[in-house]
Amino acid sequence: MNNQLKSLFKEYRDILIDTNLTDKQKDIIRAALELFADKGYEGTTTQAIAQKAKVSEKTLFKYFNSKQELFRQTVYPAMLQALQPMLIERTEKILGKGNDYHDILHAVFKDRVEFAIENTDVIKLVLQELLLSQEFREVMSQFVKQDVFPRISQVFQTLSEAEHSRIPLSSLIRVVLSLLAGYVITRTILLPDQEWDDEKEIQFMLDILFNGIDNPSL
Structure with missing residues (x-):
């Protein structure tokens, strides 16, 4: 290991x-x-x-x-306990700065990419268990619902209101997380040896989010 x-x-x-x-x-x-x-x-x-x-x-x-069974009752709680400060506390520090929501999303994207690069093996283990274990999927589902989702909803609510978006909040969150997760998985697991310009890719994702795929500003 x-x-x-x-x-x-x-x-x-x-x-x-x-x-x-x-x-x-x-x-x-x-x-x-x-x-x-x-x-x-x-x-x-x-x-x-x-x-x-x-x-x-x-x-x-x-x-x-x-x-x-012993593995699941020891490793799973340890993973969740470790992920909580990694995922939540770092994000809360960013959200607490009170910057413009564009700046907040940029900071969140940058932090999540850095987190994935620093903790690639943790990400791999989580993805593996999500695919193979119904029990772990249920544990992670509860973790996301109770700990993660409520904390990130506020910033996305602000984003939705600022952009006058008619997209439901839950759908907006899924779109953003899908963009970010897709890049992180490709960047750290599928093509880790490729040359990456993280800042450029983050800007590109945010540009798609705010301007749409047909109207890039880059």
């Missing part, structure tokens, strides 16, 4: 210790998260987790039916 993910999981290995868990469950979760961070999913065995947690494999399986 990449060092980026290792540091992420190790940093957040204590975040999911629910008060309803037994001490043995807590030990198993901490051990699992640390081993998943060091060795990845394939390189981690339930025997190694049990040994690190100082319990028997029988005890481990008493609480967790499989290694996959």
Whole structure:
């Protein structure tokens, strides 16, 4: 597993210790998260987790039916806990500056692209789990609805009113996020070795957003 993910999981290995868990469950979760961070999913065995947690494999399986279940109950919360400040707190700082909405959107786009470049392996893992795991899709859906969407709606409401847009707010947000996500995925995952001019691409996306594809100002 990449060092980026290792540091992420190790940093957040204590975040999911629910008060309803037994001490043995807590030990198993901490051990699992640390081993998943060091060795990845394939390189981690339930025997190694049990040994690190100082319990028997029988005890481990008493609480967790499989290694996959344990992975989901440790890695998923760690990812969400890490993504929250990465996605929300950084964006809130930008929104709190109170600049013109054009400047705010430019700053948001620039920050999201920089975030994706800095955390490519996290992005890959999130996309992988979104495609493969219904459970993770549900977790992320709740995260977006409860934590992300309410915070970004305000700036888009301002944008919609300023542009006198008749597009529903939810549709406007989808358009903007689609533009940004499309660039980020292409930039960091599909064609990472291509020469990119991020500032030029951001300006181009914003120009499409404000002026339409048939009336570019560039």
